[in-house]
Amino acid sequence: MSDGTPADAPRNKRSMFEPDTGIDDLKAFMEPFVARLGYKFNTETEFVDEVLEAELEILERDGDIYCPCRVRSGDPKQDAQIVCPCIPFYRDEFARIRKCWCGLFILADVEDGEELLGVIEEPEGPIDVPVFALEDLPSGQIRHIKIGKRDIAVARVGDEFFALSNVCRHAFGPLGEGLMDSYMVMCPWHGWRYDVRDGTTDHPNSDVRTYETTVRDGFVFIRI
Ligand code: SF4
Ligand code: FES
Numbered sequence: 001m002s003d004g005t006p007a008d009a010p011r012n013k014r015s016m017f018e019p020d021t022g023i024d025d026l027k028a029f030m031e032p033f034v035a036r037l038g039y040k041f042n043t044e045t046e047f048v049d050e051v052l053e054a055e056l057e058i059l060e061r062d063g064d065i066y067c068p069c070r071v072r073s074g075d076p077k078q079d080a081q082i083v084c085p086c087i088p089f090y091r092d093e094f095a096r097i098r099k100c101w102c103g104l105f106i107l108a109d110v111e112d113g114e115e116l117l118g119v120i121e122e123p124e125g126p127i128d129v130p131v132f133a134l135e136d137l138p139s140g141q142i143r144h145i146k147i148g149k150r151d152i153a154v155a156r157v158g159d160e161f162f163a164l165s166n167v168c169r170h171a172f173g174p175l176g177e178g179l180m181d182s183y184m185v186m187c188p189w190h191g192w193r194y195d196v197r198d199g200t201t202d203h204p205n206s207d208v209r210t211y212e213t214t215v216r217d218g219f220v221f222i223r224i
Contacts, residue, residue: 017059023052026065030085037087038130038219039094039105042113051104055084069102092148092224095129096122109217128214128221137161137220142185142196144176147224152176152211154220155196157183161213162196163222169206 018025027041027048034040041048054068066072070082081089087100099106099116106113107130131145131154142155144166151166153176162183166176173189180186184193194201199208212223 017065021056021059023049023056026052026055034085034087034105035108036133036136037085037091038108038133039085039087039100040108042099042103042106042116043111044103044113044117047113047117048104051102067102088146090148091129091131091146092127092150095127095224108219126223128223130219130221132220134215134218134220140180142176142178142180144174145222147222150224152222153178153185153196154213154222155180155185157196159215161215161220163211163213164194164196164199165208165210167208168192168194169201169203169208175208 031041051068055065058064058066058068062072065084066079067082067084067086072079072082085100085105087094087105090100094100095107097116097120098110099113103113103117106116110116129147131147137143137154137156139156139158142153145152145154152163153166153174155162155164157180164175166174168175168187168189170187170190170192173187173192175185175187175194177188178185179188180196183195183197185196186193192201192203192206194208197210199210201207214221214223
């Protein structure tokens with residue numbers, strides 16, 4: 001059944017993109033965003049322009065900058081995960097292959113993006129996943145980060161970073177929204193306290209798991 005919209009009319013056009021948006025506008029929009037996630041545009045500029053050209057066609061047709069290689073479901077919540085750049089939704093997978101699926105973006109420390117074009121073999125073993133730039137978390141604060149299906153709380157005390165499960169063992173409260181007091185975080189729901197260094201709490205058999213963190217090139221990484 002028709003909703004009265006002409007078949008060739010653009011659907012769901014987002015106001016943040018002007019009708020004459022071009023490749024350079026997309027680059028200017030995406031570059032600072034992905035830089036804060038530890039990524040940059042592929043060094044293969046011709047390839048970058050081809051992908052962005054395809055995204056512009058999709059923008060014109062569907063009103064948003066979707067990845068050319070993915071099919072939209074029609075469910076806005078689900079489709080939000082494939083709006084480009086989709087890096088926050090697939091941090092662990094992308095950290096493993098050192099690029100996003102399309103290869104439009106590569107990790108900031110990759111010098112030659114050409115070697116990552118196409119399908120590449122995924123290395124096994126632990127990986128360091130970039131989560132945010134140092135200045136994005138002031139000392140004395142804690143925040144929730146999602147890496148794949150894992151919910152992790154990342155805390156900063158001075159220049160030290162700690163990562164622990166975001167899920168309180170009392171009644172699943174969000175530790176990433178808790179209050180920090182030195183190395184202790186207090187769950188916002190009923191006040192259980194955890195040591196962010198090792199995930200321990202005074203309550204029996206209720207410690208939470210922790211993750212190794214590293215800091216390099218101005219970024220915080222979590223080992224998964
Ligand atoms: S895989 Fe790469 S190009 Fe595709 S939506 Fe994600 S960030 Fe964009
Ligand atoms: S859920 Fe954390 S203290 Fe109750």
